[in-house]
Amino acid sequence: MRSDWGRLTAATIFLFVLSGCTADRYFMVAKEDLETLNQSVEEQTEQVSSLESRTEENYQNLTRLNEDSTKSILQAITEQVKKPTCPPAPKEPVCTMNQAGDNDGRADRLEGKVIVGKVEKFYLVGPGFVYDARIDSGAETSSLDARNITRFERDGSNWVRFDVPVPGSDDLETIEQEVSRRVKIIQSTTDESERRVVVELQFMIGDHRQQAEFTLTNREHLSHSVLVGRNILRDVMLIDVGKEFATELPESLPAKDNGDES
Secondary structure, eight states, rough: OOHHHHHHHHHHHHHHHHHHHHHHHOSOHHHHHHHHHHHHHHHHHHHHHHHHHHHHHHHHHHHHHHHHHHHHHHHHHHSSSOOOOOOOOOOOOOOOOOOOOOOBBOOOTTEEEEEEEEEEEEEEETTTTEEEEEEEEOOSSSEEOEEEEEEEETTTTTEEEEEETTTTOOOOEEEEEEEEEEEEEOOSSSOOEEEEEEEEEEEEEEEEEHHHHHHHHETTTSOEEEEOOHHHHHHTTTOOOTTOOSBBOOOOOSSSOOSSSO
């Protein structure tokens, strides 16, 4: 009996010890230690927040320093580098007159082409007459005022005899010239066509001398005795429609057609 009581006592003590171990498993930290731990965590959180604030402040300070430094560098570059300047415009060439008094004629040129106005002095080599010629880029072939046109044959070739007006008078002078070809002309005012004789004549505008084809037709009713068309203008002359008499004929003009072309 006594032995059973001992065993019961031992079992009770064992259970008490076992329950004590279970309690220590869940209550290892004392309450006062837990409060200390919480206080420590709060202090660390405050320190982290303070560190973040200082970091942001330092970043802002560095940014301002970089901006100030960049502005200083740009200002120094602007002060040291000169602004580019355009070179002075070239002076326009000044046209000079012949001081010796010998006028060899004048014809201004652009890229090798003679600049003419809408009306120019026209020297017809052969009879030696000076006419006011109208410059017309709308006409294909140039035209000369001719009266009493008569075709004839000479040495097996076709020739033409015609009269040209003498400038400043009612007189006419007869010219004979070999026929170059004939063209069909349609008048803008009518639907009828007209076949005209074409001859080659030498002329001068300014100091420019040339041989070209002219149709012969009565221009008595027109304002100008000579019409300069595209067959002369092409690759040779440029028209400045705002000008008249942009060229000057030489004082000494050839009286005869020597067959040369210049």
